Structures are given as structure tokens and as C-alpha cells.
Amino acid sequence: QVQLLESGGGLVQAGGSLRLSCVASGGSFRNYVMGWFRQAPGKEREFVARITRNGITTYYADSVKGRFTISRDNAKNTVSLQMNNLRPEDTAIYYCARTTPWGSDAASRPADYASWGQGTQVTVSS
Numbered sequence: 001q002v003q004l005l006e007s008g009g010g011l012v013q014a015g016g017s018l019r020l021s022c023v024a025s026g027g028s029f030r031n032y033v034m035g036w037f038r039q040a041p042g043k044e045r046e047f048v049a050r051i052t053r054n055g056i057t058t059y060y061a062d063s064v065k066g067r068f069t070i071s072r073d074n075a076k077n078t079v080s081l082q083m084n085n086l087r088p089e090d091t092a093i094y095y096c097a098r099t100t101p102w103g104s105d106a107a108s109r110p111a112d113y114a115s116w117g118q119g120t121q122v123t124v125s126s
Contacts, residue, residue, distance in 0.1 A: 002026040002115040004096045009120030012086055020081040022096030022117055029077040033099040033107050036081045038092035047108045086124045093119040
């Protein structure tokens with residue numbers, strides 16, 4: 001059974017940093033593209049970042065490019081999101097997600113991802 005467990009959220013002042021982690025169980029971790037999404041109150045879930053199976057290629061939403069960094073450790077079944085220079089508009093619940101084993105390296109829509117974590121709250125105060 002697939003399980004994705006996020007951690008690392010919290011309350012931080014604008015300009016601060018947080019590091020989110022997601023530990024996966026069930027299936028061979030290296031077979032999946034991994035992504036981070038976020039959802040703010042009253043808004044749709046939006047793509048934040050993704051990383052390919054081998055960890056070489058990453059892709060970011062324009063809103064976080066240059067501030068956030070996604071990485072993965074296939075030996076530890078973990079994907080992380082380092083968030084720097086946080087802004088109040090980054091406030092949201094952040095979700096870790098993975099594709100199917102045949103999922104595209106270009107997966108950027110929620111529908112492209114088959115499994116989701118429960119989410120972790122990130123709040124950035126101004």
C-alpha cells in the first residue's frame with residue numbers, strides 16, 4: 001500500500017526558510033516521478049515542483065523558481081523541498097505526490113499524479 005508522509009511545515013516570517021520532507025513507502029521509489037503541489041484556502045491545487053526518477057532534472061513553477069529547490073534521495077525513499085525567501089503568498093498546504101511507474105517526466109497537473117500525502121501546512125507571516 002502506498003503511503004506518502006510529509007513533514008517540516010510550520011509558521012515562518014517572510015524572508016525565512018523551511019524544508020519539507022516526504023517519505024514514501026510501497027513500491028520502488030526510484031520508479032516514480034515525484035512532485036510537490038500546494039493549495040491555499042479558496043484556491044485550486046497548484047503545481048510547485050517536480051523531479052525525475054534519477055533526480056537529474058527538475059522543474060519549477062515560475063512563482064517559486066530561484067527560491068525553492070526540490071531534491072530526492074532514492075536510497076532513503078525521500079523527496080524534499082527547500083524553500084527560501086518565503087513570501088506570504090506561499091502560505092498553503094503543501095502536498096507530496098508521485099506518478100504511476102509509467103508517469104511522464106513532464107507531469108505538472110494534479111491529474112498526472114496517482115498518490116498523495118496528507119499535506120503539511122506552511123504559513124508565512126508578513
